[in-house]
Amino acid sequence: MILLFAFVFGLAARQLGLPPLVGFLLAGFGLNFSGVEATELLQNIADLGVTLLLFSIGLKLDVRQLLKPEIWLSASLHMGLTVLLFIGVLKVAAYSGLSLLQGVDGRALVLIGFALSFSSTVFAVKVLEDKGEVRSLYGQIAIGILIMQDLFAVLFISASKGEWPSPWALSILLLPLIRPLMFRILDRVGHGEVLVLCGLFFALIFGAELFYLVGLKPDLGALLIGMLLASHDKAGEMAKALFNLKELFLVAFFLTIGLTGLPTWETSVVALLVVLVLPLKVALYFALSSLFGLRARTSMLSAFALANYSEFGLIVAAIGWKSGLISEQWLIVMALALSFSFILSSPLNSHALLIYQHLGRYLNRFQRARQHPSDRPLELGNPEALVFGMGRIGAGCYDSLRARFGDVVVGIEHDPLKVQQHREEGRRVELGDATDSDFWDKLRTGDRLRLVMLAMPHHHSNLFTASQLRKSDYQGRVAAVVRFNDEAEELQAVGVSSVFNMYEEAGAGFADHVCAED
The missing domain is CATH 3.40.50.720 (NAD(P)-binding Rossmann-like Domain)
Incomplete structure (x- = not known):
């Protein structure tokens, strides 16, 4: 059933000119309505796909990007302002009489706003890879912001557990010292199946598992290990060798979103309300990028890549539900809002250049006279x-x-x-x-x-x-x-x-x- 729905819906989306991932999302909801439940195996495959995706991005990423103000400061400001935005929107929406919005206290509003402030790393990177623009300036800015959000996620998960990472987490700072050894291993693995196994070893064991053992986010470990290997001559070849495996595993990720739960009319209405706020979130990304001197084109394309909600919102909602801050229905709201944002964001990114051709003259008014050195x-x-x-x-x-x-x-x-x-x-x-x-x-x-x-x-x-x-x-x-x-x-x-x-x-x-x- 899972393979049948994934193939049929993915093929249908492709025939309609949409990215296959939109079809996979719809397939997840179709499976849910058919009575199929997410299995532990499917969830594990989905986790593998996300881990390999972040590892592949690390292989193409320049770590110096994160130190730029347009990355770390922009990500921090956007998260704070977005939380305030959603607090205001949900307070106003509570007057609509929807029971789901009644009795939501201040702590719950902050939690929901925090969950909705993230953009999806998986979706954004997938879009950039499909367009072949991971290495573009706007792609690097979008990925840098997503990495900063992942770092915020690590802090939140640690705080929600009531405990900080193991003291051994400090040993992660020593990883650059063993990079020469990692390079020697890459020099000796050749170009065939051993190269694929080497990539899996670095991503899943040396990266994800090592970070998990010291109390850090496993996906972040895979990303950082990939970044350490990025300057090696075989980094690009390794990313290509893992490509098909990663793509197949990511199908499971998109299916699991639709299998989160069955929507009701009320959760659907609240999810649509959240999606209606998405343009304001995108406008905020654009404004902050323009503030740092980036051209209107760069700011718009990076904002479009981040025009979605994140799968991390589901994790935050689950933590809030287990701690009694929000009801279980908010998990469905997050899943629906995430899915709707993916469906809307796909054509938006596919036609981004066409949109800029029509809006460029207007958007250029927001450019600063002094442009960013990388964008002149x-x-x-x-x-x-x-x-x-x-x-x-x-x-x-x-x-x-x-x-x-x-x-x-x-x-x-x-x-x-x-x-x-x-x-x-x-x-x-x-x-x-x-x-x-x-x-x-x-x-x-x-x-x-x-x-x-x-x-x-x-x-x-x-x-x-x-x-x-x-x-x-x-x-x-x-x-x-x-x-x-x-x-x-x-x-x-x-x-x-x-x-x-x-x-x-x-x-x-x-x-x-x-x-x-x-």
Whole structure:
């Protein structure tokens, strides 16, 4: 039954142009109405999915992001203001006569407001991954805020238990010291099934289980271990190796939300009221991001990614119910509000750029005159040629073009260390990630650009860049490196005029070099 409902509803959602997770949520409610109950096995699989998701995000995250004011201060201010907002809304709504809202005291209101102040880490990260924008500026800001909320969650759970984490929790601070050992293990696991097992070991044992033993949130442990491994060369490969396993386990997570309980008309009305407040929560995210100098586009996209309620609200509600602060019906309200917010947030994020095209002129009024350093336009001057990807091939292209045409070439590289190295060697290289939609929105090239060379190591990066160039007003020539013939066909279909097969051309170049020596 579980597999049948999950597949049918997931497929139906996909056919309607909605993310499959919306179908999985509806499947959970369908199973609930059919009399199916959540089993311990299903809940354990759901927990595994969440743990692996956070571990995968940690593999792509820069820990320095959390130290920025637009992350920690914005998250703190938003949580406090959102709690006050919901206290006011629920007090006013109590005059409606709904019995569920009657007799809710001040402590219960604070608890409910706190539960509704969180945004869903699972949903937001899933949306960002599906859009391929986890590494974008707005994606990093949204994830950073979610991590701060997770830290607040740890404090709340500890306080609700009446006990603090074990004194051994301080040993977690020593984890960076053993990172070299973790790197050595990664160097020796190869590229097959042992790599997958290594990822599970780091996420579930070295991360989640270790944090659980010292009284900390297990999911937070998986996230932090992933962050420690993020700078290793195999971090991206490990994330890809775990991808399908993580996606399958997350199906169980979305099903368990719908299996929380059966709604009544009163819990449905209160849940809809909570959902009606969601735009105010989103507006608050937007306002705080704008306050820190982020562009309207960045602020809007990060706010949309956080436009939902969190599964942590269910945990908070359960704690409140067990302690006698709120009735069991609030668990159903939280589950319904969470599900409704997911269903509304999915199309909102899918059409976010289209929405910005219509509202951008109005939203830009809220931008500060002094923009955040990470969100300012990327002014390249007036170059005649751009080289995307400054590895060995890209650097060779850059040097050849500069020798032929002069100092009119600019390189684009996403790795800050490589950018610094190239600059020290006298090349003009700018920091930028061509697979980030923010990059294209900020790029300023002038009107002399006539050649773009795509020398990035991954085909999908070159393909995405070529697609972005085609969508822009660029009319010049585009060339790209490929490894296989089918890659050349895909690039040519999006406007690439010249392709260079590294394997074929390298062989010809090798033969020419040997013959020239004779």
